[in-house]
Structures are given as C-alpha cells and as structure tokens.
Amino acid sequence: MRVALFITCFNDTLFPHxxxxxxxxxxxxxxxxxxxxxxxxCGQMHFNTGYQRETLPLVRRFVxxxxxxxxxxxxxxxxxxxxxxxYPVVARKSGDGRLCEAVEELRPRVYELSEFLVxxxxxxxxxxxxxxxxxxxxTCHSLRILHVGDAPLQLLRAVKGINxxxxxxxxxxxxxxGTFAIKNADTSMAMLGDKMRHxxxxxxxxxxxxxxxxxxxxxxxxxRLRAGVxxxxxxxxxxxxxxxxxx
Amino acid sequence: xxxRTLPMFPKAARKELSNSQLRHNLEHATTTIRAKRNAVVSExxxxxxxxxxxxxxxxxxxRHLDDYVxxxxxxxxxxxxxxxxxxxxxxxxxxxxxxxxxxGVSQVLKVKSLTTEEIQLNKAxxxxxxxxxxxxxxxxxxxxxxxxxxxxxVPAIHKNRQEIRELFMNTIARGQELSxxxxxxxxxxxxxxxxxxLTVRVAISGANxxxxxxxxxxxxxxxxxxxxxxxxxETLITVMGIEKIIPTFEDLGVFLQLLPRSATGERMNxxxxxxxxxxxxxxxxxxxxxxxxxGRTRVLAxxxxxxxxxxxxxxxxxxxxxxxxxxxxxxxxxxYPGPIGAILTPQLVGEKHAATLPYASSLCGACYEVCPVRxxxxxxxxxxRSKVTRQESLLNPEVAAMRVMGQxxxxxxxxxxxxxxxxxxxxxxxxxxxxTSLPGMLAGWTAARDLHPVPNQSFREWWRERQxxxxx
Numbered sequence: 001m002r003v004a005l006f007i008t009c010f011n012d013t014l015f016p017h018x019x020x021x022x023x024x025x026x027x028x029x030x031x032x033x034x035x036x037x038x039x040x041x042c043g044q045m046h047f048n049t050g051y052q053r054e055t056l057p058l059v060r061r062f063v064x065x066x067x068x069x070x071x072x073x074x075x076x077x078x079x080x081x082x083x084x085x086x087y088p089v090v091a092r093k094s095g096d097g098r099l100c101e102a103v104e105e106l107r108p109r110v111y112e113l114s115e116f117l118v119x120x121x122x123x124x125x126x127x128x129x130x131x132x133x134x135x136x137x138x139t140c141h142s143l144r145i146l147h148v149g150d151a152p153l154q155l156l157r158a159v160k161g162i163n164x165x166x167x168x169x170x171x172x173x174x175x176x177x178g179t180f181a182i183k184n185a186d187t188s189m190a191m192l193g194d195k196m197r198h199x200x201x202x203x204x205x206x207x208x209x210x211x212x213x214x215x216x217x218x219x220x221x222x223x224r225l226r227a228g229v230x231x232x233x234x235x236x237x238x239x240x241x242x243x244x245x246x247x
Numbered sequence: 248x249x250x251r252t253l254p255m256f257p258k259a260a261r262k263e264l265s266n267s268q269l270r271h272n273l274e275h276a277t278t279t280i281r282a283k284r285n286a287v288v289s290e291x292x293x294x295x296x297x298x299x300x301x302x303x304x305x306x307x308x309x310r311h312l313d314d315y316v317x318x319x320x321x322x323x324x325x326x327x328x329x330x331x332x333x334x335x336x337x338x339x340x341x342x343x344x345x346x347x348x349x350x351g352v353s354q355v356l357k358v359k360s361l362t363t364e365e366i367q368l369n370k371a372x373x374x375x376x377x378x379x380x381x382x383x384x385x386x387x388x389x390x391x392x393x394x395x396x397x398x399x400x401v402p403a404i405h406k407n408r409q410e411i412r413e414l415f416m417n418t419i420a421r422g423q424e425l426s427x428x429x430x431x432x433x434x435x436x437x438x439x440x441x442x443x444x445l446t447v448r449v450a451i452s453g454a455n456x457x458x459x460x461x462x463x464x465x466x467x468x469x470x471x472x473x474x475x476x477x478x479x480x481e482t483l484i485t486v487m488g489i490e491k492i493i494p495t496f497e498d499l500g501v502f503l504q505l506l507p508r509s510a511t512g513e514r515m516n517x518x519x520x521x522x523x524x525x526x527x528x529x530x531x532x533x534x535x536x537x538x539x540x541x542g543r544t545r546v547l548a549x550x551x552x553x554x555x556x557x558x559x560x561x562x563x564x565x566x567x568x569x570x571x572x573x574x575x576x577x578x579x580x581x582x583y584p585g586p587i588g589a590i591l592t593p594q595l596v597g598e599k600h601a602a603t604l605p606y607a608s609s610l611c612g613a614c615y616e617v618c619p620v621r622x623x624x625x626x627x628x629x630x631x632r633s634k635v636t637r638q639e640s641l642l643n644p645e646v647a648a649m650r651v652m653g654q655x656x657x658x659x660x661x662x663x664x665x666x667x668x669x670x671x672x673x674x675x676x677x678x679x680x681x682x683t684s685l686p687g688m689l690a691g692w693t694a695a696r697d698l699h700p701v702p703n704q705s706f707r708e709w710w711r712e713r714q715x716x717x718x719x
Contacts, residue, residue, distance in 0.1 A: 009656065012706040013666050014699065019706035035710050041656040046649060048610060050632030054653035061657065089626070144612030173569045177609025184607065185691035186261040190270075190573045191609070192695065220696030223681065 002032045004069035006110070008079045009041035015212045021239040022075045022113060028239070029117075029126060039065045043090075044082040049179045052090060059090045063102045071120075072110045075235050077142030077210050080112040085145050112142065113235060114210055118151035124158045129242035131161035134232075135204035137195070137218065139211040140173050152210055152234055159237060168198045176217035192221045199229060207231045250596050253580040256603040260570075260578040269405050269575055276404050277572040283512025284563060284617070290514075291504070300501045301620040305557035308492055309547060315459040315492045316538065322462025326524020328534040333486075335541050340371035342537055343451065343484055347377050350482050350533075352449050358466060358473040359383030360453025361399060361560060362486050362539060364582040365595075368451070379451065380443060382472040384436050391418045397576030397584060399562040400510050405575050408432060440472060450476040450531070454487040455559070456502060457536075460495045464536065465521045467506060469513075477520045483531035488539050490547075490556040502559060505619035509561035542595035551630040555591045557620045564614035564624060570607055579604065586614035590627040598634045605631035644688065669701045 003026055007019045023033045043058030062083065066072050074080050084107050091100040117123045136156060142148045156164050175181065175191025182188075195218055199207050207222070209215050212233055219231035263269060288294055308315055320330045331346075333339035347355055355372065357363065357379050369379045369390075381390040385403040389396055392414050396402030403411070408427040415432060416425055419439040425431055452473070456465045464485055466473050477483060493499065507516040525534050547553050565571045565585030576584030581592040581601070589608055593601040605628050608614075614624040639646050655665045676682045682698040684690070692698065704712075 007706050009662070013669070014701060016702060016704060016706035016709055020709060023710075035707070037707055037711075038659055040659055040662045043656070046653060048629065048632075049645075049649065050605075050629070050634075050636035051649045051653070052629075052633040054649055057653070057657050086629070089629075140609070140611035140613075144616055171613075173609050173611035173613070175569070175609060177611070180606065180609045181696075182688055182691040184257050184260065184570075185694055186257065186264050187570055187574055187607075188609070189695040190264050191569050216699070217696060220692075220698055223697040224683075224695060 002034060002070050003116075004066055004072045005033050005035045006039065006042075006066065006072050006074035006079070007035065008074055008076045010079075011075060011212055014216070015233065018075050018212055018233040018235055021233065021235040022073070025126065025235055025239045026073070028241075029121075029123065034069075036065050042079045042082050044079055044086075045178055047082065047086055047090065052093065055090050056094050059087055059094075059103070060099065062087075063099065063106055066110070067102060067106060069109065071116070072106075073113055073116045074110070075113045075210070075233060076212070077112045077139050077146050077148065078213060080110055081141040081145035083107065083110045112146055112148060112210065114142075114152040114155055115146060115148045118154055119148075124154050126155065126158070126238050128158075128238045128240055129160040129245055130237050130240050131163075131245075132206050133163040133165060133202075133204045134206045134208050134237065135165050135167045135199060135202040136170070137167055137174065137199075137207060137209045137214065138170055139209050139214045142210050143171060148210075152208075155234065155238060156208065160242065162237075165202045165204055167202055169194070170198075174214050174218050176214045178213070181217055188217075189221075192217060196221050196225070196227065200227060205230060206237075208234055208237055210234045250600050252600045253592070253596070253604070256578060256580070256607040259580060260574040260607070263574045263578045268407070270573065272405055272407050273572055273575050276401065277566050280401075280512055280566045284509060284566065285512075287508045287512050287514055291508070297501060297504055298619055298621050301505050301559070302557065302622075304493060304498050304501060305620050306554075308494065309490070309553055309556055312489065312492070312547065315494060316489055318459040319457055319462060319492055320538070322459065323464075323524060323534075323536050324462075326462045328462065328524040328536055331535060331537045333537055333539045333541070336366035336539075339366050339486060339537055339539050339541070340368055343368060343486065344371060344375045344377065346482075346484055346535055347372065347449055347451075348375065350449050352377075352447070354378050354380065354443075354447050354449075356443060356447045356450040356476045356480065357381050357383075357386070358450065358452035358476045359386045359402070359468065360451070360486065361396075361582055362453045362488050363451060364396060366486070366539065366541065368486065380447070382440055382443070382476055383468070384433065384470055384472070387419075387436060387440075388414060391415075395577065396582065398565060399560050399583065399585070399587075401562070405577070440475075444472075444475040444479050448480050449482045449484070450480040451484045451486065452477060454485050454491050455506070456493050456499065457487060457491055458494075458496050458499065459492050461523055463496065463521050463523045465499070465519065467503075467516045468518045468520075469511065469516055471518050474518050474520045477522065478530050480531055482533040482535075483522075484535045484537065486537045486539060488541070489543055490558075506559050506561050509559075509563040509617065509619040546591075546594045549594065549630075552590070552594050552627055554622045555587065555594060555627060557622050558587050558591065559620060560587075561619055563617040563619065564622075567613040567617045568608075569611060569613065570609065574607075579607065586624045586628075587622070590622075590624055590631060593631050593635075598631060599638055602635045602638075605629075605635060648688075663705075663707070666701070666705050670703065673700050 043055040175188040215231040398404040420435040571585040
C-alpha cells in the first residue's frame with residue numbers, strides 16, 4: 001500500500017527518530033512510504049487554544065497536501081484526532097461548502113499508526129523484538145477521540161521478549177493537554193505527579209505511548225526526578241528486530 | 248444585578264492544590280463514586296441508547312422551549328399553582344421575598360437547590376429579615392460553616408467527618424458529646440431539623456424536572472429531608488431554571504434511569520417527590536413556581552453552546568474530571584464547578600467575566616464519555632475558548648505568538664527556517680544536553696519538567712538526505 005506519512009510538526013521538529021521508526025516499520029511491512037515536504041502543522045495547537053481563525057489556513061493546507069493520498073498515517077493520536085473530529089467543525093464554521101466536502105472525503109482515510117496496523121491491516125505481530133519491562137499509557141485522544149481501544153496493546157503483546165506490565169489508572173489523563181500544561185501549570189503538575197507515581201509503581205524500564213506530546217510531558221517529569229525510566233513511542237519499540245539487536 | 252468577574256482559575260487552583268486534606272478527601276470521594284457509577288452503568292445493556300434518548304429529548308425541549316414553557320405555565324395554573332416569571336436573579340429574589348413576606352413568616356426551610364445558590368437567594372432573604380435554613384445535610388454543613396458548595400450533588404465533598412463533627416459540636420449539637428460516626432452525625436442533624444420540619448410554614452425548593460404536559464414538578468434526593476419540606480409546610484415556592492422542562496410524563500422514564508446511576512451510582516435514588524399544583528387537604532395549600540431565565544435564553548441562542556442547557560446536574564463530569572478531582576469545586580469560583588461549570592458559567596455570566604474557565608481542562612474527554620445526556624463538553628470548551636481569544640487585545644503576547652506561529656505554519660519554507668532558528672535559539676538554555684529552565688510563558692513548563700533540546704536534524708532533513716542517497 002502507498003502510505004502518505006503525516007509526520008506532524010511536533011515529531012518532525014522534536015522527535016524525528018519517531019518518524020524514522022514509523023517509516024522503517026511501514027517499509028518493513030511491505031508498504032511504500034511517501035512524504036510530502038509541503039506539510040507543516042495540522043493546526044491543533046491553534047484550535048485547542050482558541051485560535052480557530054488561524055486554524056483555517058492550516059486545514060486548507062492539510063486538505064491540499066493529503067487530498068489525493070490513498071491512506072494517510074501519523075504516529076500521533078492527537079493530531080489524527082484533530083483531523084477526524086475537529087476539521088469538520090473548522091470547515092463548517094468557515095462556510096466554505098467545498099472545504100466541508102473535501103474534509104468529509106479525506107477524514108476516513110486518515111489513520112493513527114496502531115489503528116492502521118490493527119484495524120485497517122489486521123496485523124498484530126509486526127516481527128518486533130524488545131526484551132525489556134514496558135508499561136503502556138493510553139493517551140486520552142487515542143482512547144476518547146479515536147477509540148483505538150487496545151490496538152496498541154495488541155501490537156505490544158505480540159512483541160518478542162517484551163515484559164509488558166499494566167499501568168494502574170491508565171485511562172487517567174497525564175496532565176499534558178497542550179497549552180494547558182503551561183496555562184494551568186500547577187494543575188498539570190498535580191496530574192503529572194499521580195501519573196509518574198503509577199509509572200514508577202510498575203517498575204518498568206520503559207514507558208510507551210502513541211503520542212510524543214504526552215511522552216514529552218511525562219518523560220520531562222521523570223527526567224527531572226532522575227527516575228531512570230525511559231519514554232518511547234510505540235513505533236520505536238515496534239521497529240526493533242532480533243537481527244538488529246544481535247548485530 | 249451587576250456581574251461579578253470570577254477569580255482566575257489557575258491562581259485559585261494553585262491555592263486549592265496545596266491543601267493536602269482537600270486533595271485526600273477528593274481523591275477518596277471521586278475514586279469511590281467513579282467505581283459505583285461504572286458498576287451500575289455497566290449493568291444496563293441499553294445505556295448508550297438511553298443516553299441518546301436523553302440527548303434527543305433535551306435537544307427537542309431546547310428547540311421548542313418557547314412552546315413548552317407556556318404549556319407548563321398553563322398546566323401548573325390549571326392544577327392550582329401560581330407561576331411567576333423572572334428575567335434575572337434580582338427579579339427572582341424580589342418575587343420570592345415578596346411571596347414569603349405575604350405569608351408573614353421570618354423563617355423558611357430550603358430543599359437543596361443550585362438554582363437558588365446561583366441567584367444567592369439566602370442573602371436576599373436575609374436582607375429582608377428572613378432566615379433561610381438549609382435542610383439537605385451537606386447544604387446544612389455548608390451553611391453552618393459559612394462555606395460555599397464545591398460539588399453539585401455532594402456540596403460538602405471537600406469536608407471529612409472529623410471536620411463535620413467539630414462543626415456540629417460548635418453549632419447544632421453544642422454541649423453534646425459526638426463521635427465522627429456518620430450515623431451519630433446524621434442523628435444530630437435529624438434532631439435539629441425534625442423540630443423545624445414540624446414548625447416552619449414555608450419551604451423553598453429547586454426542581455430536577457418539570458413536565459410541560461401535566462405541570463408536575465419533581466425533586467430527586469437521598470435523605471428524605473427534601474420530602475419533609477415538600478409536604479409539611481403550608482406554602483411551597485419552587486425556583487426553577489427554564490431549561491429543566493421535559494415534554495411528557497413518559498419522558499421521565501429516561502431521566503430517572505440516567506440521573507441516579509450517573510449521580511450517586513445508585514439504580515434508583517431513595518426519594519423521588521412529585522407534585523402537581525395543590526391538592527386540597529394534602530400537602531402545601533399554596534404553590535408558587537418561579538421560572539428563571541438569568542442568562543439561559545442567551546445560552547439558547549448559541550447553536551454550539553446551548554447543549555450546556557441539557558445538563559441534568561448529575562455531576563458525573565465532575566467526578567471523572569482529572570482537573571476537578573485535584574482542584575475541587577471552589578477553584579471554579581461558581582456554583583457550577585467542574586467541566587459543566589466551565590462551559591455553563593462563562594455563558595451565563597459572559598465570557599469576559601470567566602475567561603479562564605474554558606481553559607480549566609486538559610481536553611481529555613472523560614466528561615463527554617460519561618455525560619448521561621451526551622453533552623460534548625470538549626466541543627463547547629473549544630468554542631468558548633475561541634470566543635475568549637476574539638476579545639483579547641492584539642498586544643497580548645499569546646495572541647501575537649499565535650499569529651506569528653500561524654504565519655510560520657502557513658508556509659513550509661518559513662516553517663523550516665523556524666526549525667533552524669529554534670535550534671540556534673535554544674543553545675543558551677541547554678545544560679548538559681537538557682533544558683531545565685525557560686523564560687516567559689514557557690517557564691510554566693520547566694517548573695516541573697525537563698525538556699529535550701530540538702535535535703540537529705529534523706525528520707524532513709533526514710528524508711531529504713535519504714532520498715538523495717537513494718538517487719545516487
């Protein structure tokens with residue numbers, strides 16, 4: 001399948017290795033990855049902070065860049081959530097009927113990585129090998145906007161050598177929330193404190209999630225505490241293989 | 248009534264977050280109620296259909312509220328009740344005060360009611376020399392401690408029984424020896440309240456619903472104190488927001504399943520009281536219904552915001568909200584706290600008076616998931632945020648930053664230049680490979696979190712390099 005990679009500005013700029021892992025994983029599974037350099041940002045930060053007018057040109061840009069793609073895949077549930085849940089809202093408010101149609105037409109072809117693998121392709125075992133103790137945090141937008149359910153866990157359970165441990169109170173928000181982390185820093189920290197406590201309770205070496213934004217928040221807190229827990233995106237674990245580990 | 252500008256949520260939250268007793272009480276209370284709610288909701292195979300039915304009914308009421316409100320008035324009058332219309336809090340308070348004065352009493356009983364909290368009725372009555380006594384146990388605790396409610400269903404959720412024991416021993420049970428056993432505490436309040444139920448002649452209530460078809464008003468509660476107030480006095484005055492109307496008696500079946508399971512995690516609440524006008528020789532012989540607008544028709548005019556009026560005041564969104572569960576209700580500065588308060592209060596008082604409330608959410612979506620009438624709270628929060636930013640000055644640094652970012656994202660070349668600039672700009676802040684302190688707005692981030700610096704190669708640069716290599 002020809003997959004158009006929607007890297008997201010966040011991963012492009014701050015976590016390029018997640019994009020690289022996603023590319024290599026999809027290629028290993030036999031897909032052709034395409035990347036359009038015309039893509040920038042989906043507009044989630046603007047939209048979620050209340051700047052809907054500034055979001056509109058970014059929606060137009062996205063539709064233009066990805067309009068012809070067969071399948072669009074992103075290693076981020078929250079950015080895909082923005083496209084699927086809120087692009088229609090922005091388009092509707094603009095009063096541009098053609099944009100509304102284009103968004104409706106594109107929406108069902110935009111997938112988050114784990115839902116693409118499990119729900120669209122029906123893959124569980126991607127041939128990964130990762131001999132570490134791992135706990136998984138399901139991010140809010142993956143659960144409550146995209147409803148990916150346990151797709152990421154199905155993928156992780158099939159990883160060879162992994163010791164997957166359950167995260168207590170996993171469905172509770174970590175406190176990131178985009179600009180919420182800055183605007184309501186104190187409340188965000190209180191939520192982060194509880195999330196870190198649960199992560200540490202699992203005695204995991206690695207905390208895994210499908211959004212680097214939440215991981216940057218939880219990982220930033222864990223690093224500040226010198227907690228010795230590493231954060232990794234789902235794609236970074238799934239891309240690792242036994243032959244690579246040996247060499 | 249002059250609109251009061253609410254305190255800033257981040258500042259108010261900061262104060263509440265440092266109260267360790269409050270944090271402990273809230274965590275215990277919300278954990279317990281979440282588990283109870285989940286257990287009874289999972290029993291119903293048609294829960295999602297019930298939610299859809301509740302949402303559809305409420306949407307219909309809002310669409311035809313002008314008709315339903317007149318139908319209700321007529322039905323109440325037909326059954327022997329009197330109907331009064333109040334445009335705002337002041338008018339409602341004036342009407343109620345006059346009605347109480349006409350009965351000649353100086354003491355009234357109250358059934359737990361958020362609407363009368365919203366209009367600050369007790370204060371208005373006190374100014375006229377009328378003492379209002381709260382009879383809901385939690386409301387009584389709040390009144391005796393000169394506090395304000397912090398939860399819709401459990402107004403004293405922020406207090407534990409040791410605190411309540413002390414309060415009672417200094418007020419209604421002075422000179423008595425009390426333990427912190429809930430049964431003893433309830434008994435102390437019972438002794439105090441029973442006497443009042445039997446002697447006070449006027450009661451004031453709110454309403455959970457009003458049936459337009461029959462003129463029947465209903466109140467659901469757990470203690471039975473509400474029923475005492477609704478049946479024993481001679482005069483009953485009910486203050487109700489106009490959005491509480493439901494079309495027919497049959498529709499009650501939907502809400503009486505949704506409400507108790509969502510509110511207290513019970514299959515059915517212990518007391519459901521319903522009355523239709525007056526019945527000779529049985530219950531209050533004078534009944535007054537005060538229909539309150541107080542900003543509701545303005546909310547109704549907003550196509551996205553109006554779903555906030557669908558709320559049946561169950562508090563599930565509060566109990567499941569990770570923000571509420573840590574800050575408690577007082578941080579919201581309003582009688583309606585939590586996610587529903589964050590979308591209702593700004594609309595009722597005007598966004599400029601509650602500009603930080605729509606931001607008091609991480610947009611995690613837990614509220615929407617549990618709402619029994621499917622209010623899309625995140626959608627309304629985002630809608631209100633956009634109303635707030637439109638009122639901001641262009642000189643506001645955030646507005647300026649968002650504009651610049653918008654222009655950067657609008658153009659891939661500018662976007663890539665900005666990536667490079669960020670790499671350069673961060674150099675002074677990197678210490679041993681980590682950013683631990685940032686200036687200005689970003690300081691909120693590094694207060695508790697380290698930050699990885701922007702790496703030397705972006706994904707697109709890697710991609711470009713790989714494409715070149717492949718061509719060679």
